[in-house]
Amino acid sequence: MANVLRRAFSTPLGGMIRYEVLLHWRQRGLLVVLFTMILLGVLTVFSLSNSGLIQRIIDQLSMDVVSRSQTVIADGQTTIQTITQTPDTPKNPAYISTQAFSVTAWPIAYIMLLILVPMVAADAIARDRKYRVTDLLDSTPLSSALYLFGKILGLFAAEVGLLLVVMILYGGLWRVAVGAFDIPSYIALWLVSTLPMLFINPSLIVLLASGQNGRRSALLIGFAACFAMFFFLGIGLSHMRTVGTPALWDYVNPVHPLVFEYFGYAPVNVSLQSITIGDAWLSWLIGAGELALVAWAAWAWLNRRKANS
Amino acid sequence: MIEITNLTKTYAGHIHALDDVSLTIGSGMFGLLGANGAGKTTLMRIMAGLVKPSGGRIVVLGHDMASYAGQQATKALLGYLPQELGFYPNLSAREFLDYLAILKGVADPKIRRTQIDTLIEMVRLTDAADRRLKTYSGGMKRRFGIASALLGSPQLLIVDEPTVGLDPEERIRLRNLLADLARRCTVILSTHIIEDIGASCTQLAVMAKGRVTYQGTPAEMIAQARGHVWTVTTAGEAPLDSGSGDVGSIVSMRQMSDGVQYRMVGEHLPNATAQAVEPSLEDGYMWLTRGTEKVSSG
Numbered sequence: 001m002a003n004v005l006r007r008a009f010s011t012p013l014g015g016m017i018r019y020e021v022l023l024h025w026r027q028r029g030l031l032v033v034l035f036t037m038i039l040l041g042v043l044t045v046f047s048l049s050n051s052g053l054i055q056r057i058i059d060q061l062s063m064d065v066v067s068r069s070q071t072v073i074a075d076g077q078t079t080i081q082t083i084t085q086t087p088d089t090p091k092n093p094a095y096i097s098t099q100a101f102s103v104t105a106w107p108i109a110y111i112m113l114l115i116l117v118p119m120v121a122a123d124a125i126a127r128d129r130k131y132r133v134t135d136l137l138d139s140t141p142l143s144s145a146l147y148l149f150g151k152i153l154g155l156f157a158a159e160v161g162l163l164l165v166v167m168i169l170y171g172g173l174w175r176v177a178v179g180a181f182d183i184p185s186y187i188a189l190w191l192v193s194t195l196p197m198l199f200i201n202p203s204l205i206v207l208l209a210s211g212q213n214g215r216r217s218a219l220l221i222g223f224a225a226c227f228a229m230f231f232f233l234g235i236g237l238s239h240m241r242t243v244g245t246p247a248l249w250d251y252v253n254p255v256h257p258l259v260f261e262y263f264g265y266a267p268v269n270v271s272l273q274s275i276t277i278g279d280a281w282l283s284w285l286i287g288a289g290e291l292a293l294v295a296w297a298a299w300a301w302l303n304r305r306k307a308n309s
Numbered sequence: 310m311i312e313i314t315n316l317t318k319t320y321a322g323h324i325h326a327l328d329d330v331s332l333t334i335g336s337g338m339f340g341l342l343g344a345n346g347a348g349k350t351t352l353m354r355i356m357a358g359l360v361k362p363s364g365g366r367i368v369v370l371g372h373d374m375a376s377y378a379g380q381q382a383t384k385a386l387l388g389y390l391p392q393e394l395g396f397y398p399n400l401s402a403r404e405f406l407d408y409l410a411i412l413k414g415v416a417d418p419k420i421r422r423t424q425i426d427t428l429i430e431m432v433r434l435t436d437a438a439d440r441r442l443k444t445y446s447g448g449m450k451r452r453f454g455i456a457s458a459l460l461g462s463p464q465l466l467i468v469d470e471p472t473v474g475l476d477p478e479e480r481i482r483l484r485n486l487l488a489d490l491a492r493r494c495t496v497i498l499s500t501h502i503i504e505d506i507g508a509s510c511t512q513l514a515v516m517a518k519g520r521v522t523y524q525g526t527p528a529e530m531i532a533q534a535r536g537h538v539w540t541v542t543t544a545g546e547a548p549l550d551s552g553s554g555d556v557g558s559i560v561s562m563r564q565m566s567d568g569v570q571y572r573m574v575g576e577h578l579p580n581a582t583a584q585a586v587e588p589s590l591e592d593g594y595m596w597l598t599r600g601t602e603k604v605s606s607g
Contacts (some may be wrong), residue, residue, distance in 0.1 A: 006418055007416075010411055012412050012414070015408055015411030015412060019404070019408045022398060023400070026399035076383065093538045128395075131396065131397055131398065132393050132394070133393025135354075135391045136389070136457065137412065138359050139357050139358065139359060139384060139391075140384055140409065141381045141412070141414060143381070144396040144414050174516065306359050306361070
């Protein structure tokens with residue numbers, strides 16, 4: 001296994017991934033994100049637990065008959081309907097605890113990662129121009145495509161480490177503050193909801209900022225992207241809660257509100273339970289397609305820039 | 310072997326960086342001499358595959374640089390030390406060399422480690438190899454740059470102004486290192502420091518305003534200036550025109566006990582007191598370029 005890894009990291013792509021991970025962690029960006037998440041985790045879990053909100057949600061999820069309210073807009077009038085639902089099977093307390101995590105602490109962590117990580121990602125390519133490493137890299141047989149691919153995968157590999165720490169930390173905090181939870185579904189929550197987001201969204205920012213000559217302008221793009229993501233998420237969430245069923249925009253929205261709603265809100269809001277895991281995956285698939293499109297554009301631009309230099 | 314035929318490069322704004330350059334570069338150490346803005350760096354960047362020419366043809370080690378395949382094949386055989394050396398400040402020298410070696414295609418970890426250890430020792434960075442590059446002095450960074458250019462045992466080494474910022478001892482050491490390397494591969498050295506060329510290059514070209522104004526050996530360049538180099542001693546003022554209308558260019562001035570000795574290059578004897586002297590490479594260069602400092606009559 002060690003030999004396989006050594007050989008993999010000795011290829012140009014493997015080497016890029018390895019050293020991009022090192023570079024990202026040695027700069028302060030990801031460390032700042034990590035410490036922010038640690039602080040946020042402590043504040044979120046303990047304050048929510050102390051306020052009694054988590055227990056109320058656990059109680060709500062545990063009820064055999066569940067009563068929830070739904071906002072309906074029809075004929076220009078807004079009404080609130082009460083809907084009752086009886087679960088098909090008795091619920092496992094550990095699984096309920098994970099669900100409670102999913103609707104309380106996880107959404108806050110997800111939004112923070114959605115906003116903070118792209119700011120770190122923005123200068124992945126501009127950094128090479130700032131440190132004048134571009135000429136050295138260009139003088140090797142490394143192609144533009146492999147360069148972009150290496151940057152994206154290197155960033156993602158660095159983020160996987162970040163996510164692992166965040167997962168373990170939040171799990172530990174939840175265990176202390178709330179109690180036992182179902183570990184497989186907890187891990188699945190992070191892997192299905194957050195891991196794809198950490199691949200697609202920061203990669204989009206890397207590619208969008210790849211054309212910037214300076215680090216400052218690249219970081220400005222990162223900041224603008226953060227605000228845009230917040231904005232798009234807001235639009236997506238308010239649309240879903242108004243209409244209740246996904247529309248085309250919800251799938252192509254670059255911040256994937258369907259995923260957020262499915263994991264973060266649908267368990268306690270029956271009006272959103274028309275969203276399925278299939279919708280979430282479809283949203284990720286479309287996001288991957290959007291990323292491929294932007295990657296192609298960035299690659300074409302890089303080649304054109306080299307040709308005209 | 311590098312064959313350059315009618316090479317041109319025009320940047321946006323009609324800046325003609327290279328204008329119909331034709332050169333043949335064989336094995337050994339080849340010097341590229343010229344003032345700032347002469348086109349040396351542009352030519353080197355084209356040879357390294359970093360910049361596409363606007364016209365002409367360039368064949369490096371049998372590979373036509375017009376095609377992508379040719380460029381990639383050349384880059385696998387090339388070592389490049391740019392004028393402005395870049396590095397990741399948060400990586401150590403060993404780490405960055407390892408990274409570059411991987412990108413250059415040195416896949417075997419053992420071979421890579423051996424190469425890096427050898428290069429680090431060659432450039433005398435063994436004690437600092439595991440320190441982060443941001444802690445390096447200017448000379449150490451240059452030495453690191455040479456080591457990075459030598460990764461993968463290149464057949465062609467392109468070094469752009471490698472001695473800039475080095476103290477005299479470092480410069481001599483680096484020149485000797487490059488001369489030693491020139492026995493094994495082709496080295497193209499670009500500089501505006503003439504001593505660097507004279508000390509080690511077997512062939513050289515002089516560039517001015519994007520054109521090659523001379524190609525030949527250092528000895529031939531010196532021979533061109535023979536009979537056109539004089540020393541004149543005056544009380545202090547610059548030599549006046551003796552009637553020829555052109556006293557030439559001042560190459561150097563030296564304070565002597567009996568006045569100021571001017572070394573001059575020109576078409577005619579500056580004045581009756583001038584003495585002809587054996588030209589140096591610097592004189593040859595000045596004779597070619599004729600004129601960073603013309604002294605007008607009166």
